[in-house]
Amino acid sequence: MSEHMKLYEVFIRSRRGLDHKHVGSLHAEDPAQALEYARDVYTRRSEGVSIWVVNSSDIVASQEGDCESFYDPLDDKPYRHATHYQLPDEVNNM
Amino acid sequence: MTTEHHEQDLAALEQRFQARIDAEEKIEPKDWMPEKYRQNLIRQISQHAHSEVIGMQPEGNWITRAPSLHRKCILLAKVQDEGGHGLYLYSAAETLGASREEMNQALHDGRAKYASIFNYPALTWADIGAIGWLVDGAAIVNQVSLQRTSYGPYARGMVRICKEESFHQRQGYHIMMTLARGTAEQKAMAQDSLNRFWWPSLMMFGPHDAESAHSAQSMKWKIKRQSNDELRQKFVDQSVKQAEVIGLSIPDPDLQWNEQRGHYDFGDIDWEEFNRVINGDGPCNRQRLAHHVKAHEEGQWVRDAISAHEAKKRQRNDRQAA
Ligand SMILES: [Fe+2]
Ligand SMILES: [Fe+2]
Numbered sequence: 522m523s524e525h526m527k528l529y530e531v532f533i534r535s536r537r538g539l540d541h542k543h544v545g546s547l548h549a550e551d552p553a554q555a556l557e558y559a560r561d562v563y564t565r566r567s568e569g570v571s572i573w574v575v576n577s578s579d580i581v582a583s584q585e586g587d588c589e590s591f592y593d594p595l596d597d598k599p600y601r602h603a604t605h606y607q608l609p610d611e612v613n614n615m
Numbered sequence: 616m617t618t619e620h621h622e623q624d625l626a627a628l629e630q631r632f633q634a635r636i637d638a639e640e641k642i643e644p645k646d647w648m649p650e651k652y653r654q655n656l657i658r659q660i661s662q663h664a665h666s667e668v669i670g671m672q673p674e675g676n677w678i679t680r681a682p683s684l685h686r687k688c689i690l691l692a693k694v695q696d697e698g699g700h701g702l703y704l705y706s707a708a709e710t711l712g713a714s715r716e717e718m719n720q721a722l723h724d725g726r727a728k729y730a731s732i733f734n735y736p737a738l739t740w741a742d743i744g745a746i747g748w749l750v751d752g753a754a755i756v757n758q759v760s761l762q763r764t765s766y767g768p769y770a771r772g773m774v775r776i777c778k779e780e781s782f783h784q785r786q787g788y789h790i791m792m793t794l795a796r797g798t799a800e801q802k803a804m805a806q807d808s809l810n811r812f813w814w815p816s817l818m819m820f821g822p823h824d825a826e827s828a829h830s831a832q833s834m835k836w837k838i839k840r841q842s843n844d845e846l847r848q849k850f851v852d853q854s855v856k857q858a859e860v861i862g863l864s865i866p867d868p869d870l871q872w873n874e875q876r877g878h879y880d881f882g883d884i885d886w887e888e889f890n891r892v893i894n895g896d897g898p899c900n901r902q903r904l905a906h907h908v909k910a911h912e913e914g915q916w917v918r919d920a921i922s923a924h925e926a927k928k929r930q931r932n933d934r935q936a937a
Contacts, residue, residue: 538641538767571643600689601696606785608792612857615752615784 528577529555531562533569541573549574636837641767644710652836655829656766657711658727659838661718664704665729667697669903673737674746682740689786690743696783700776707768723908730754731889732815734897741794741801741808747787749809749816749854755780756850757820765837788857795861802862809858810866817881818889820847851879 526548532541544563549555555574564572599605608615628647635642642648671694678694681687705715721727732750737743758780762773794805821827821843833839841849851870858865869882891897 534643537643538770540771571645598688598692600685600786601692601782603781603785605782606789608785608788609860612788612860615781615788615857 526550527555529559529574530577530580531555531559532573532575533559533563534571534573535569537570541571544568546577552576633835636765641770642765643767651832652838653711655833655836656769656838657708657713657718659829659833660704660708660711660769661713661721662728664701664708664718665722665727666733667701667704669729669733669907670750671697672903672906673733673735673899674743676737677740677743680740681743686790693747693783693786696779700779703772703775704769707766707772710768711766719911723904723911725895725904728893730819731892731897732812732819734892734900734903735811735815736899738811739804739808741791741804742812744787744790744794744805745808745812747783747785748791748857749787749812750819751780751783751787752854753816753819753850755784756846756853760839760841760846763837763840788861791863792861795863805861806863809863813866814884814888815892817847817851817884818892820844820850822886822889848878851881855879 527550528546529549529552530546531544533544534541547555547558547562549558552574556572559572559574563569629649632642632646632648632652635646642652674690674697675694678687678690681690705718708718709715718727722729732753737746755777758773758777762770762777764770764773791805791809794801796802824830824842824844827843830839830842834842855865855870867882869880871880873880892900895901
C-alpha cells in the first residue's frame with residue numbers, strides 16, 4: 522500500500538512569529554490526508570500552531586559534496602563578519 | 616448574507632485581529648487581516664525593498680574605484696548583501712498577495728517611494744564611509760525596532776537583515792576612522808562627507824510624529840513599534856560619541872546634551888529639502904530611477920531566455936512521456 526502513496530515532508534510552526542521547522546515525513550494519498558496524518562503524528566502535545574506539508578519530490582536540495590561551491594564564502598571572506606573590523610572600545614558596541 | 620450580518624462579522628474579525636496584536640502575537644500570512652493593514656504593509660515593505668535595491672547604486676558606483684583590493688572586496692560584499700535584503704523584503708510583501716511586477720511597476724511609475732537618502736550622490740571615497748556609518752547606522756536603528764513588527768514574515772526578515780547589517784556600519788565607520796587618522800586632506804574629506812550626509816541621514820526617519828501621515832494607525836497595528844522622532848533621537852544620541860572618538864564634528868551648532876531629557880538636543884531639519892527630494896527633485900532622483908528602469912529592461916532578454924528554455928524542456932519531457 523505505502524508504495525503507492527507519496528512521501529510528504531512535514532514542517533511545523535511551533536509558535537506564532539517563528540519559522541516553520543522541518544519535523545519529519547510521512548506517506549499519504551493526497552495533501553489533505555498528509556495534513557491530517559501530520560496533525561495526528563507530529564502535534565499530539567500541542568507542538569504547533571500551523572503545519573505545512575510538501576511533496577518530498579518537490580524539494581530540490583544541495584548535496585554535501587557541493588559544500589565548497591555553496592558555502593566557501595564562510596572561510597575566505599572574513600570581512601563579511603562584524604568582528605573583522607577593529608574599532609576603539611568606546612564605540613565597539615556598534 | 617445580509618449587509619448587516621456582514622458588517623457584524625467584520626467587526627468581530629477586526630476585534631479578534633486587534634486583540635491578537637494587543638497580546639503581542641504575530642500575524643501570519645493566512646490569517647484574516649483588515650484590508651488596510653494589508654495595504655499599509657505592502658506599501659511599507661515594498662518601499663523598504665526598493666530602498667535596499669536603489670541603495671546599491673551610490674555604493675556600486677565606487678566598487679571599481681575603491682582604494683585597495685581589500686576595500687573593493689568589502690564593498691562588493693556589502694552591495695551584494697543589500698541586493699539580498701531587497702529580495703527578503705519583496706518576498707515578505709509577496710506573502711501579502713503583492714506581485715513583484717506590480718511592485719516594480721509602482722517604483723517605475725513613481726507611485727512607490729524609496730528612502731530619500733539614496734538620491735544624494737556619493738562624490739568621494741569618504742562618502743562610502745559616511746554611507747556605511749550613518750545611512751546603514753540609521754537603517755539599523757529602524758530595523759532593530761522593526762524586528763518586533765506585528766507581521767511575522769516582515770519581523771523574521773528584519774531579524775535576518777539585522778544580523779547582516781552590523782558589518783555594514785562597522786566597515787563604513789572603519790573607512791571614516793582611517794581617513795580621520797590620515798593626512799589633513801584625508802581628514803578634511805571625511806569631515807566634508809559627514810557635513811553632507813548628516814542631515815539627510817536624520818531625514819531618513821521621516822517627518823515629525825505630528826506630521827506623519829501613516830504613523831498613528833501603524834502604531835496601533837504595531838507595524839511600527841517606535842515613532843519617527845524616538846528613533847531619530849536614538850540615532851543622534853549614538854552618533855555623537857562615534858563622531859567624537861574619531862575627531863570629526865557633527866555639523867549642527869544646536870547640538871547639545873540636555874541633562875534633563877537625558878538626550879541630545881539638535882537643530883531643525885530642513886523639511887523643505889526633505890519634501891523636495893522625496894517628491895522627485897533631489898540631486899539624483901532621475902538618474903536613480905532611469906538606471907533601475909534601464910537595468911530592468913536590459914534584463915528582459917535573460918528572463919525571455921529562461922522562459923523559452925523552460926518551455927522547450929517541458930515540450931521535450933511531454934514528448935518523451937507520450
Ligand atoms: Fe540593507
Ligand atoms: Fe546595509
